[in-house]
Amino acid sequence: MTRRKGKLAFIVKDSARKATYRKRKKGLMKKVDELSTLWGIEACAIIYSPFEPQPVIWPSPSWVQRALERLKTMPELELSKKMVNQETLMKQMILKVKDQVMNQRKENREKEMDLHMYRCINARKVLPNMNMNDLNDLAWVIDQNLKEVDRELEKNE
Template identity: 55%
Template sequence: MTRKKVKLDFITNDSARKATYKKRKNGLLKKVNELSTLCGIDACAIIYSPYETHPEVWPNTLGVQRVIARFQRMPEMEQIRKNLNQESFIKERITKTNEQLRKQYKNNRKKEITELMYQCLTGRGLEDLNVVDLNDLGWMLDQNTKEIYRKVESIKKRAPEQKAAPPLALQVPPPTPRPTNGGGC
């Protein structure tokens, strides 16, 4: 049975919030433990809570200090290489989304012009088209014409190869006449 999607809002009920905190904290610590065990990496977790006076650390204080010291010994460029703050994350997402939008716009325009081309083939006139549509239609026709020429050249190159090697045919020798003895049976 699948779980329903959780609404991510602040839980106003204190007891429900505390119960959710404990469950989520235990789940998070379990995941960090699994990640460390399965991938053989050093990992740690530090959780500050309003319900406890001291932060909770995993695996232990010494392990956390070891991981943090190892991180701090890394060159600064390595430390910040994959760090994202919210602003850079959103800028990256906006850039990716804009690129997807440009690709989709281009794809849609190509489909519109292709449909326009087919309508012209069925008798629609070009009088009501604007300059942009006519230019795009001309470009599409040029691209299709080039593709047709490429395919024709490809077929022409394959044609001599097919003529040079005749298809294999089973050749049966003509029947040889049987000798007959002159006298009958």
């Protein structure tokens, strides 16, 4: 059984808020450790909390300090190479969805022409209400199917 997503709201009761903080902090630290181990990357976490006087630093303060120094000394081009803002991310997502829509339209058109082809074969005539584009697409689908049949025949010979 899957866990339900809890609603995100401020927890009024102090003891419940503190308990939830401890559980989520533990889970976050585990995730950072898993990311670091599984992908072989350098990862760290710094968590400030009203419940603790000092921030929680994972894996160690000296390690985090070295990682931050390496980050500060990286060239600007290297830092910004893979960074994207919200607008760029949305544009990338829109382009990806547009490509998916175009591919789906092409696939749907091919299936529609397959259907027309089989209907024409069964009726032994061209169906009415087909315009020139439909007939051209139908001819292309028939050619593709004939090529596929030829390939299969050559493979079996």
